[in-house]
Amino acid sequence: MSLLVLLALVLLIIAGHQLLRIVELSRGLKKTKEWQITDSDNNMMGKAMLAFMILFLLFFFWQVNRWMDRSLPPAASEHGALIDDLWDANMWLITVVFIITNFVLFWFAYKYRGNSKSKAVFYPHNNKLEMLWTVVPAVALTFIIIFGLKYWNEIMDESKAPDKVIVELYAKQFDWTARYPGKDGKLGESDFRQITGINSVGMDTSDVAGFDDLIAKNEFHIPVGREVVFSMRSRDVIHSAYMPHFRAQMNCVPGMITYFKFKPTKTTAQMRKDPYTVMMMAGINKARAIENKEPIEFDYLLLCNKIRGVSHFNMQMQIVVDTKEDYEAWISKIKAFKPLAIKQ
């Protein structure tokens, strides 16, 4: 069998070689050179440019139609809603620019496809036009800058909420740990030299403020309607705390503490009933069924979003947004379960 395949391959190569010889020999016979672009070439390629433009724009709309609903659900945080609005405005702007300029480009390619009888118009410059398309983008971009920075300052400013919740996210290869400050409202200082099996987040055991800190693994809870201020640390390499449903992301860098704050607006229970989420989960569960996986319920997630080693793709933690009462109940239960303080 393989001998036949080998024979076929050899014959194919010989045939190809002979074909090339014919092409080369026939060069001398032709009037126009092979490489010269003829009127017929230009006509065909010009039309192909037009066809490509139509197919390209159709492809774009097909993708939007088919995949727009795979996007993340509307933001579940206060600032996230602002981001979503800004995003939509920007996307509309760039989509319009994308469609119009690509259309004009390929339309010109078609309309001005060359032929031996035509002559081009000698049009080297026009200062008014240059002004126009320098100033118009500049003005549009000014608006984008102003709004973007306004929101950025609000998002990045220190929290002034009186009832803020503080949570530390501690990243290491390859999992997350959440730490709460406990009744004193202060997180204990950290000291990486004191990391042990029990003290896996490296708390400074001499700091009294840390004695009532609470540790959570696998999942952590935050209350709806209260501002949550995350402080992030890392044990080994750069990680990134990515909480996409809340439009939140911040690198966790060894040697520094980084911060991000947001106020959740939908509890996990509410989110599960939200029409977009319901539709999204239906799609996900349909895909899962094809793979014989059981259906799942929606959950908020914390993912790692900075390359950090072989299990980069497998570092996640569940986030639960509780009502204020449920949150209090959960937090009090942790205290009972996992006291951390290492008595001196």
Next chain:
Amino acid sequence: MATTLNTGLEKEHLEHHAHVHDHDDHHESFVSKYVFSMDHKMISRQFLITAIIMAIVAMTMSIIFRMQLAWPGEKFGFINALLGDKWGKDGILDPNMYLALVTIHGTIMVFFVLTGGLSGTFSNLLIPYQIGARDMASGFLNMLSYWFFFVSSAIMLTSCFIDDGPASAGWTIYPPLSALPEAIPGSKLGMTLWLASMAIFIVSSLLGSLNYIITVINLRAKGMTMTRLPLSIWAFLITAILGVLSFPVLFSCALLLIFDRSFHTSFYLSDIYIGGRPLDNVGGSPVLFEHLFWFLGHPEVYIVLLPALGIASEVIATSSRKPIFGYRAMIGSILAIGFLSFIVWGHHMFMTGMNPFLGSVFVFTTLLIAIPSAVKAFNYITTMWKGNIQFTPAMMFAIGLVSSFITGGVTGIILADSTLDINVHDTYFVVAHFHIVMGLSAIFGMFAGVYHWFPKMFLRMMNKKLGFAHFWITITMAYGVFFPMHFLGLAGVPRRYYTNSNFPMFDNLVDINEIVTICAIIGALGQGIFLFNFFYSIFRGEKAPQNPWNANTLEWTTPMANIHGNWPGELPTVHRWAYDYSKPGKEKDFVPQTVPLEEGEEDGGAH
């Protein structure tokens, strides 16, 4: 008088150099002609062929990891055949090797293909030709620049075969991941070899760039004022300046990393516990690395893009039979992009934990850089308006470049806004953006350059039908690979994930991943058409005439033979700019730069 004496000697000196040296004292051996050549034309071919080989390697790597992403856990004989039992056991890609492939793919494509292959090839080929010089200012430094590039490529490829695997911390190699061998196997010998390779690459790049700058400033032919230079030369000149100013910073960045890795310093390291013990290093910051890296990293992408844009200017003007629209504005845009590229690097760092105020500054400067980029795109389109477009394969790729420059550029506006970047940083939205501007736009510029200047490089013509086929397969498949990635980013899919099946929230994205991979495979196979056309035509292509595209620039006035010194007699004298296409009152639709101005005729490069 002293001045007359000097002028007299100077004139004699110039006349002496205007005639090429007699060849009897210049006997070339095989080694000096083909291996250690100091002729810019040979060196450009060397750069091109090395870059093509590197591109084949990097593209194959991308097919391997795309197959893993579309069909995780599926067994592929292809993967086992290429990676062996260690990294491709049972035909499944090993997770460590996944990160290694992603890293080396990025490194090769950005540096070796799009910097070495674009600047190295076309700056070398075109600068002496288009300014009317015999060769580069220093043929020796030029030769060294290629051989350092070759050694650097060899080391990078060798690093792929070592036991612990090549560098795996992403092409951006952030520490501590890249500094600590305990963090990932690729950070052992693999990372050391990567740093060695890049250090040598930087030397190669600097040697080349210095040469290009000096040549353009000093060796222009008589009459070739700066405002008569073709836009390709302007682009190569500014690119070279960017390189000279920014690559040394990468060198320093890499050097500090070498110190941290080998000499127990703490430039980038502090408060680390790994491998079961706390490390001694205190006081350093990974954010320092990020600043130093991106100080090069951002100009680097313009080092990649500007030559492609310069090539596009030439190809579009020549093929539309029209002057490039807004020559002065195009020069201004190149200068503006060049300058601004130095003050935007922080937009890669919005989520690093750096001071948010600093982030705001970079939002402002990054959005500014959109303006000259937009001007260039609009000028290309206006050049085609009312043109008489000749669809050479080069022109088609140039049109593809403009399309993808716009498509990729507009998503850059989203990413430039730090607020919007919060949710798409390090997701596939970013991957889509930079691949469309680099893996479409820049590489299309490279293809356009190859198709357009192949006659000058190899004295033969490429096959046009294969060129058409190559173009259509490439543009359709390339968009098919990278456009869907925007939607993955909108769904929150992070970069550099070995698989998405660990996250139920991504279970409904399998079909998108499959379409991406299938288009990638077809697109990769389609490049075979180009490779065949390219290599076949070098040896058996139809012999090229002197000026196949009826272009104006000086390279088309040299005879069709590879002679040392380019012009057999006197160097050409330039009388006009490069863009007198379809000028009214002229017999033909092009007027080469060497044709003197008629009585009362104005030079386009003068106003």
